[in-house]
Amino acid sequence: MRDESLADLLGGRRGAVDATVPPLAFVAGWLATGQSLWGGVVAALVAGAAVAVWRMSRGARPGAAFVGLLAVCVAALIAVRTGRAADFFLLQLVSNAASALVWALSIALRWPLLGVIVGVVLRQRTRWRRDPDLLRAYGRASWIWVLQYAIRLAVFLPLYAADQVAALGVARAALTWPLIAACLAVSWWVIRRSLPPDHPGLRHPVTPAPSDEISEARQNTKI
Template sequence: MGRRKETAEPGLAEVLGGRGGAVDATVPVVAFVAAFTVADASAWASPVAWAGGAAVLVGAVVAVVRLVRGGRPRAVLFGLLGVAVAALVALYTGRAIDFFLVQIVSNAASALAWAVSIVVRWPLLGLVVGTVLGQRTRWRGDPDLLRGYQRASWIWVGQYLVRLAVFLPLYAADAVVALGIARTVLTWPLVALCVALSWPALRSALPPGHGGLRHPAVRGEDAHEG
């Protein structure tokens, strides 16, 4: 009887899922910028309030659609909460540009968190992938895989730094429309590029014959698992 064909090694794009969530996250931003532009040009009262209301409303619709399609309730609710908080910040300050303040702070915190995780040898990419694959932290027992996750995690740090390099000058210039466009362009396209670059960076740390993401070479374990 022939040998059973082994399951193909998954890439990061397959493990981390599609781009749907990142795309959905841009829709409320587009609604905010569009509503603010129309309200401001039409001299309506409280254009920031109109824009914030439009963002929350569209965010709620997106959340319902994602739930109907089987999205994870926690992720959906966190996404809607993020939109609501951003709108409240803009309403509180009265400045439309502050709708993006939460996103800017989030990117700065994420860049710091990912960098620290690499330095302390607990790269966040490994934690995310290990959780998705049901390995918990077993991958840390594999020096090659740990090194690969560290290398790939630096690319994710770069992702957040790129956004900050673009967002901060636009925020300082009070460029609402330009920042909205940048926020949209630098969401799922940048995530997709990050995933594409992370995979070869991770693989470059693995020696020939390594079992890949699903099979960490943990010292002391039986190398001939059934």
């Protein structure tokens, strides 16, 4: 199988800067100003704006570049409204919990999100889903992504409950690009192990002939 790896297809590093720089800036500003919430918020917003400008200078679309900045603004607003610095990371906690649930649900519904994402990137629409081997492989590999979000929650929740602001910032950075890189590598390994040796790869879904689809549908109906 000669396909690119998932890291090649999905570009796992693209969101790493957006996800790590503003939280680290928040913690740095919070500490530098004597644990002032506003010191952290201002530092995070400046860092988020700088990252957005940097991404646009590298050819990113304005909408995509400002998504990260919007997330920083929402996180900052939550912290300001509650007056608790640890709440800057509340949006991250909620998004990880929601992501784990959505990915698990997509597997249960036989629409694994990893397949959906790769299918969009490769402009396959839903052809990948008509390949039983690819559908099974994407389903198995998607569980790795569920595990990724679960790991983050297992680390973030105790720190959030203990109001460990600095540790939350460090954990956010440590569990962004390194964890995504590991997730991409392991899920790619799972896909390769799940596909038959003679499968042509992700770019070439093997769809059954119409007669095979009818036979399969009849068998499913009997079952």
